[in-house]
Amino acid sequence: xxRRLVTALLAVIAAILxxxxxxxxxGQGGGTLSGQISDPESSEEDDGVEGIDIDVLDDSGxxxxxxxxxxxxxxxxxxxxxxxxxxxxxxxxxxEDLQSYELVPAAEQEQEVDEGxxxxxxxxxxxxxxxxxxxxxxxxxxxxxxxxxxAAEEGAEAPEVDESAPFSHQFAQVATDGLVxxxxxxxxxxxxxxxxxxxxxxxxxxxxMVTFGALMALLFSTGAGGLGNSILGLVVAVxxxxxxxxxxxxxxxxxxxxxxQGALLxxxxxxxxxxxxxxxxxxxxxxxxxxxxxMGSSALDLAVVVLVPVVIAxxxxxxxxxxxxxxxxxxxxxxxxxxxxxxxxAGLWLGAIGAALIAVIxxxxxxxxxERYIWQPLRLxxxxxxxxxxxxxxxxxxxxxxLLVLFGGSRASYPEYQVQEMVGLGPIEVAPRSLAIMVxxxxxxxxxxxxxxxxxxxxxxxxxxxxxxxAESSGIDVARITLYVWTLSxxxxxxxxxxxGIHQIVHWQMGFHLLLLMFAAVILGGLGxxxxxxxxxIAIGMVAMLSTLWFPHQxxxxxxxxxxxxxxxxxxxxxxxxxxxxx
Amino acid sequence: xxxxGILATSLTSAIGPVAAIYALAIIGLNMHFGYxxxxxxxxxxxxxxxxxxxxxxxxxxxxxxxxxVGAGILCGLLLALLLxxxxxxxxxxxxxxCTIAVAEGLRFVYRAPxxxxxxxxxxxxxxxxxxxxxxxxxxxxxxxxxxxxxxxPHLWTMVVTWSLVLVASLVMWSLIxxxxxxxxxxxxxxxxxVRSLGKNVFAYKLQSLAVGGVFGxxxxxxxxxxxxxxxxxxxxxxxxxxxxxxxxLGGAGRVLGPVIGSVVMWFLLTFTDEMMRAMDxxxxxxxxxxxxxxxxxxxxxxLILVLLIIYRPQGLVGDRxxxxxxxx
Numbered sequence: 001x002x003r004r005l006v007t008a009l010l011a012v013i014a015a016i017l018x019x020x021x022x023x024x025x026x027g028q029g030g031g032t033l034s035g036q037i038s039d040p041e042s043s044e045e046d047d048g049v050e051g052i053d054i055d056v057l058d059d060s061g062x063x064x065x066x067x068x069x070x071x072x073x074x075x076x077x078x079x080x081x082x083x084x085x086x087x088x089x090x091x092x093x094x095x096e097d098l099q100s101y102e103l104v105p106a107a108e109q110e111q112e113v114d115e116g117x118x119x120x121x122x123x124x125x126x127x128x129x130x131x132x133x134x135x136x137x138x139x140x141x142x143x144x145x146x147x148x149x150x151a152a153e154e155g156a157e158a159p160e161v162d163e164s165a166p167f168s169h170q171f172a173q174v175a176t177d178g179l180v181x182x183x184x185x186x187x188x189x190x191x192x193x194x195x196x197x198x199x200x201x202x203x204x205x206x207x208x209m210v211t212f213g214a215l216m217a218l219l220f221s222t223g224a225g226g227l228g229n230s231i232l233g234l235v236v237a238v239x240x241x242x243x244x245x246x247x248x249x250x251x252x253x254x255x256x257x258x259x260x261q262g263a264l265l266x267x268x269x270x271x272x273x274x275x276x277x278x279x280x281x282x283x284x285x286x287x288x289x290x291x292x293x294x295m296g297s298s299a300l301d302l303a304v305v306v307l308v309p310v311v312i313a314x315x316x317x318x319x320x321x322x323x324x325x326x327x328x329x330x331x332x333x334x335x336x337x338x339x340x341x342x343x344x345x346a347g348l349w350l351g352a353i354g355a356a357l358i359a360v361i362x363x364x365x366x367x368x369x370x371e372r373y374i375w376q377p378l379r380l381x382x383x384x385x386x387x388x389x390x391x392x393x394x395x396x397x398x399x400x401x402x403l404l405v406l407f408g409g410s411r412a413s414y415p416e417y418q419v420q421e422m423v424g425l426g427p428i429e430v431a432p433r434s435l436a437i438m439v440x441x442x443x444x445x446x447x448x449x450x451x452x453x454x455x456x457x458x459x460x461x462x463x464x465x466x467x468x469x470x471a472e473s474s475g476i477d478v479a480r481i482t483l484y485v486w487t488l489s490x491x492x493x494x495x496x497x498x499x500x501g502i503h504q505i506v507h508w509q510m511g512f513h514l515l516l517l518m519f520a521a522v523i524l525g526g527l528g529x530x531x532x533x534x535x536x537x538i539a540i541g542m543v544a545m546l547s548t549l550w551f552p553h554q555x556x557x558x559x560x561x562x563x564x565x566x567x568x569x570x571x572x573x574x575x576x577x578x579x580x581x582x583x
Numbered sequence: 584x585x586x587x588g589i590l591a592t593s594l595t596s597a598i599g600p601v602a603a604i605y606a607l608a609i610i611g612l613n614m615h616f617g618y619x620x621x622x623x624x625x626x627x628x629x630x631x632x633x634x635x636x637x638x639x640x641x642x643x644x645x646x647x648x649x650x651x652v653g654a655g656i657l658c659g660l661l662l663a664l665l666l667x668x669x670x671x672x673x674x675x676x677x678x679x680x681c682t683i684a685v686a687e688g689l690r691f692v693y694r695a696p697x698x699x700x701x702x703x704x705x706x707x708x709x710x711x712x713x714x715x716x717x718x719x720x721x722x723x724x725x726x727x728x729x730x731x732x733x734x735x736p737h738l739w740t741m742v743v744t745w746s747l748v749l750v751a752s753l754v755m756w757s758l759i760x761x762x763x764x765x766x767x768x769x770x771x772x773x774x775x776x777v778r779s780l781g782k783n784v785f786a787y788k789l790q791s792l793a794v795g796g797v798f799g800x801x802x803x804x805x806x807x808x809x810x811x812x813x814x815x816x817x818x819x820x821x822x823x824x825x826x827x828x829x830x831x832l833g834g835a836g837r838v839l840g841p842v843i844g845s846v847v848m849w850f851l852l853t854f855t856d857e858m859m860r861a862m863d864x865x866x867x868x869x870x871x872x873x874x875x876x877x878x879x880x881x882x883x884x885x886l887i888l889v890l891l892i893i894y895r896p897q898g899l900v901g902d903r904x905x906x907x908x909x910x911x
Contacts, residue, residue: 036816038705070877120812122706202676378893386622387892389679390831393624393824394892397885404878512820516687519680527676558691561684568677569669 048073182541188496191489197465207515213494237268367490526577611798628686633803648714659800834901
């Protein structure tokens with residue numbers, strides 16, 4: 001078999017080698033002109049500006065073609081032969097919100113291309129110098145540098161500090177920003193730590209679950225046209241397939257069950273595609289980010305928004321209690337699903353369910369699906385831990401770039417939270433959105449802590465995280481608890497994504513940036529402990545922000561990582577971890 | 584659709600300089616993971632310091648090329664020691680997080696404005712390979728058969744890099760078949776057993792990290808010489824994940840695994856890329872277009888990783904038993 005394969009391959013290679021080769025001249029002879037235009041409004045310079053056209057002319061002035069920057073701001077153009085080329089950046093294609101920036105160097109550039117050379121042409125968008133800055137300062141190149149730093153500081157990540165304020169005020173201001181950032185990290189990191197505790201696996205896809213939550217909330221809060229309806233349609237189809245599968249488990253043969261499930265899935269996919277293509281923007285609808293039933297008084301609105309999810313959760317639990325023992329065991333879950341579905345639909349109709357809640361539910365569903373259909377089967381096959389890491393990296397790449405294809409590489413922010421008046425609290429100024437993040441994050445963290453501390457499921461989660469074998473032998477259904485842990489983690493990471501998006505900006509790489517900080521947080525607090533992740537997250541956020549008082553803000557993530565490594569050297573089990581051999 | 588042209592382009596990239604450079608870096612990763620069982624998710628960090636060894640000595644200080652290459656390799660060695668001494672005593676999962684953190688931290692430092700005088704900040708260093716191209720024995724022109732041709736600088740880089748890959752593979756083969764190699768493989772199978780035989784486990788791991796790190800740095804040096812210009816942002820964690828995918832595709836723990844993995848993966852990547860481009864031009868792709876094709880390619884690498892681990896963890900030429908090692 002393999003010999004035949006090799007023979008076939010060799011034949012193909014020979015066929016190509018024999019083909020006379022004058023055709024391939026283009027794109028091979030000269031070289032490739034390429035470059036990257038980074039987004040001046042972001043502190044991450046790997047975030048580029050999409051959709052800028054760059055024309056390439058040869059030395060006689062004929063236009064050879066146009067290159068367009070992709071999601072990362074990168075562009076490339078193959079030139080046919082060595083020579084001198086003129087590259088012209090089409091300034092009209094710079095997105096409108098960036099038109100105020102100055103292009104450095106000038107739009108028209110000459111570039112010599114040697115044989116086999118791939119020159120890089122760098123354009124930058126910098127903030128126009130408003131004041132006559134002394135660019136000839138004693139330290140060389142300070143003018144250029146500060147221009148860029150200013151441009152970079154436009155990104156929301158760096159705390160804005162009034163340099164003239166006394167140091168204590170600056171400190172308080174930065175510490176507050178750090179607290180908000182830390183709470184966001186903590187929310188997202190709890191799940192990472194719990195997953196590690198229960199399954200001993202480091203979930204490299206956790207950052208992309210965060211991105212998923214943020215993007216879903218963005219989709220449903222800015223107008224879910226075809227894409228949003230398609231996604232919901234798919235989710236309903238998958239849920240139906242799972243529910244019907246559970247119902248049919250003992251009532252029909254496996255063949256019938258698979259056929260019904262498959263038919264439902266195919267129907268769902270076809271339906272979702274049709275909705276996406278035909279319905280398009282005409283079926284557009286949107287909900288506000290945190291829900292807004294429009295009852296008139298804002299206190300009533302708030303009460304409804306808070307109460308409806310609680311009522312739904314209570315109804316699902318009550319349905320489970322009531323039905324247990326009265327109907328066959330395996331019909332309980334599908335019926336609970338029906339209750340949940342009806343509750344959600346009613347909540348959506350009331351407007352009490354915001355985009356954030358939809359995102360959290362979708363995130364929880366995604367995580368539960370991954371556990372049920374990827375990780376659990378792999379664990380049952382005794383796939384070793386290293387391989388699970390690698391699978392999670394693969395899942396992360398897949399998820400991240402699927403999201404990139406679906407949503408594009410542009411950055412966005414939730415419309416309701418874009419520009420806000422700062423509220424003064426003593427020496428510090430806080431944007432209302434930061435206060436909202438703090439309140440939501442603290443409430444959720446307390447709720448999660450109470451759940452872990454006082455409920456049966458929570459205790460079981462901690463028991464499994466502590467010692468899987470012991471938990472199993474004392475009668476805990478470890479597989480079920482692991483599924484719950486993943487569901488909880490998925491929901492929390494989606495919520496973390498929404499909060500991170502409110503705090504900063506929504507972007508397809510946001511989760512991956514947060515992932516390293518989450519790693520630092522869980523290691524600082526102790527891998528596998530939920531409370532450790534909360535403490536570690538807050539500490540890492542504070543350290544990262546406070547470092548900007550003394551050090552360049554580009555290094556804030558590097559400091560967080562440095563803290564993690566120091567922690568590993570002196571106390572590898574983390575702040576709250578129990579001492580054990582980890583060497 | 585010019586199917587033969589697409590095949591030829593794919594083959595060109597499969598044996599081209601970049602594939603050779605990746606093969607070199609994967610040989611280092613194979614030393615770490617395939618033989619020693621170290622989970623190094625920061626191989627790109629070694630490539631970064633190697634490339635900047637050349638970049639800083641040639642680009643910043645104007646030193647001759649030989650010094651640059653030496654500096655690059657030395658930096659790789661140094662990074663292995665600095666990274667290994669604190670972290671190699673830790674369990675594998677901690678090592679994984681640490682290596683990815685260190686590699687990403689290095690990128691932050693190299694692109695930070697305060698280091699611009701040395702590293703050129705986000706713009707990196709340019710004009711690095713004049714010394715290398717002066718040594719080029721091939722007169723200008725195109726070489727190759729049929730549709731598969733290379734320009735003379737590319738051919739020169741290819742010859743040098745593939746020779747380095749050959750030498751590195753030979754070195755690996757002789758290392759692994761030496762007593763030292765047997766201890767290293769023992770480490771992968773059962774660390775406690777090796778320790779109970781009186782071996783200094785930590786020292787062996789450190790040596791393995793250093794050897795693999797030097798290969799990684801050498802790959803970085805070749806990147807600097809091949810592209811003649813480097814920027815910090817080309818050394819993102821995604822590169823490490825590509826290296827992992829290629830290593831697992833070829834087969835970890837095999838001397839030939841990295842070479843096969845790199846060649847086959849580059850062929851597949853370029854092939855799908857070109858196919859999608861051609862189909863895009865003919866309007867056959869309803870959902871994606873232009874700039875999104877790159878994202879599809881990354882997603883594809885992710886899918887390949889998942890499917891490989893699930894269905895063929897030993898890769899193309901590996902031994903399944905060797906991949907069943909559990910890390911405690």
